[in-house]
Amino acid sequence: MSHSVCIATYRCHDDKADFNKKAQGIAVGLTVGSWTDLPEARKAEMEKHLGRVLSVTVYEPENAAPGERYADLVIAYPDVNFSRDLPALLVTVFGKLSMDGRIKLLDLDFSPAFVSAFPGPKFGITGVRELLGIEQRPLLMSIFKSVIGHDLPNLREQFYRQALGGVDLIKDDEILFENPLTPLEKRVEACMEAAEQAQAETGQKLLYAVNLTGSTSKLAANAKLAIAAGANALLFNVLAYGYDVLHELSSDPEISVPIAAHPALAGAFYPSPHYGIAAPLLLGKLMRLAGADLVLFPSPYGSVVMPKEENLAVQAALIDPALPVKASFPVPSAGIHPGLVPLILRDFGQDVVVNAGGGIHGHPLGTAAGGQAFRQAITATLSGISLPEAASQPGNEALQAAINSWGYKE
Numbered sequence: 001m002s003h004s005v006c007i008a009t010y011r012c013h014d015d016k017a018d019f020n021k022k023a024q025g026i027a028v029g030l031t032v033g034s035w036t037d038l039p040e041a042r043k044a045e046m047e048k049h050l051g052r053v054l055s056v057t058v059y060e061p062e063n064a065a066p067g068e069r070y071a072d073l074v075i076a077y078p079d080v081n082f083s084r085d086l087p088a089l090l091v092t093v094f095g096k097l098s099m100d101g102r103i104k105l106l107d108l109d110f111s112p113a114f115v116s117a118f119p120g121p122k123f124g125i126t127g128v129r130e131l132l133g134i135e136q137r138p139l140l141m142s143i144f145k146s147v148i149g150h151d152l153p154n155l156r157e158q159f160y161r162q163a164l165g166g167v168d169l170i171k172d173d174e175i176l177f178e179n180p181l182t183p184l185e186k187r188v189e190a191c192m193e194a195a196e197q198a199q200a201e202t203g204q205k206l207l208y209a210v211n212l213t214g215s216t217s218k219l220a221a222n223a224k225l226a227i228a229a230g231a232n233a234l235l236f237n238v239l240a241y242g243y244d245v246l247h248e249l250s251s252d253p254e255i256s257v258p259i260a261a262h263p264a265l266a267g268a269f270y271p272s273p274h275y276g277i278a279a280p281l282l283l284g285k286l287m288r289l290a291g292a293d294l295v296l297f298p299s300p301y302g303s304v305v306m307p308k309e310e311n312l313a314v315q316a317a318l319i320d321p322a323l324p325v326k327a328s329f330p331v332p333s334a335g336i337h338p339g340l341v342p343l344i345l346r347d348f349g350q351d352v353v354v355n356a357g358g359g360i361h362g363h364p365l366g367t368a369a370g371g372q373a374f375r376q377a378i379t380a381t382l383s384g385i386s387l388p389e390a391a392s393q394p395g396n397e398a399l400q401a402a403i404n405s406w407g408y409k410e
């Protein structure tokens with residue numbers, strides 16, 4: 001094919017459809033509108049805009065039960081049809097189509113020309129590691145819990161307790177918005193003060209991802225206010241605002257801190273086999289292209305479960321060397337406790353952020369012990385020691401208490 005194109009892969013479920021015809025209809029309908037009726041001279045002019053069906057693979061088991069028949073359709077869209085931004089690409093390939101029957105967008109392959117418009121994550125895995133001064137081990141992030149209705153001294157104390165546990169990052173709860181009790185700049189000041197106090201005791205650096213909220217037109221200004229107040233990371237609810245907003249923020253040279261993407265709303269897009277956008281694209285490739293340095297997603301182990309195969313595909317998209325931007329840190333989350341650390345490290349390796357809220361604050365010996373239990377579990381797993389064996393060693397009482405509470409899996 002001579003023109004530069006982006007390629008979309010769809011899964012289409014239909015008990016009776018002629019999938020080749022369906023694919024042809026999409027390729028033409030989402031590009032030039034109609035083709036066979038065009039006069040030859042017009043066809044020559046429009047050819048460079050025409051979508052092309054690259055393949056149609058039909059899955060039609062014998063005696064297929066109703067609902068089982070589907071096909072994967074691969075269609076190329078000429079770059080000349082859309083501007084180099086994600087809203088234009090997404091509306092082209094899955095705008096109206098997302099509402100047209102049982103069809104799910106599985107993947108997008110971007111042309112080099114399209115990708116060249118995206119600097120990607122400013123920090124990525126290597127940059128976040130450099131900021132923290134941690135070369136190899138998995139990172140540990142703690143989530144503020146119970147934040148609404150709390151004042152600054154209370155939040156500061158919660159922060160301090162989390163930091164004392166030896167966590168590398170602390171993130172706001174995604175439901176903490178601008179409010180009179182803990183306004184953005186004051187919150188950052190209070191928490192960074194607590195971070196310094198804890199660092200004096202633990203010797204450990206720490207990133208605080210403060211939730212960047214407000215109307216879209218004020219986000220960049222709010223981010224800069226937070227940074228001026230001392231924020232060294234941001235949390236962002238990407239899907240509520242759109243990928244392009246993340247792209248704008250991450251490519252702003254004055255927003256010089258890592259951005260952690262929260263997956264809030266993702267469940268409205270990926271879980272159905274029939275509709276929406278597949279998780280590896282939604283939470284992997286698109287988040288990374290738009291510039292997320294860290295991406296949270298539901299793990300296969302905890303309370304909000306995403307199947308393991310899908311989870312590992314999200315991770316693969318976040319680190320795939322074929323995409324010429326920095327790799328984003330995978331952050332499998334939700335319902336994580338210290339007893340799950342061996343599974344997380346086995347499945348994700350060392351370039352992972354172990355992330356917990358309830359698994360830290362709910363520790364029977366308190367929040368600081370929650371962080372310590374995770375660190376002890378990480379150290380043990382990296383040394384090839386089982387959690388029960390590590391927990392029985394002197395100094396690892398926090399891990400022992402965590403295992404007594406939540407159990408462990410290996």
Ligand SMILES: CSCCC(=O)C(=O)COP(=O)(O)O
Nearest residue numbers: 297298333334335356357358
């Ligand atoms: C569904 S991924 C986002 C995880 C998250 O933000 C969170 O608050 C998880 O908290 P938990 O107490 O389950 O660790």
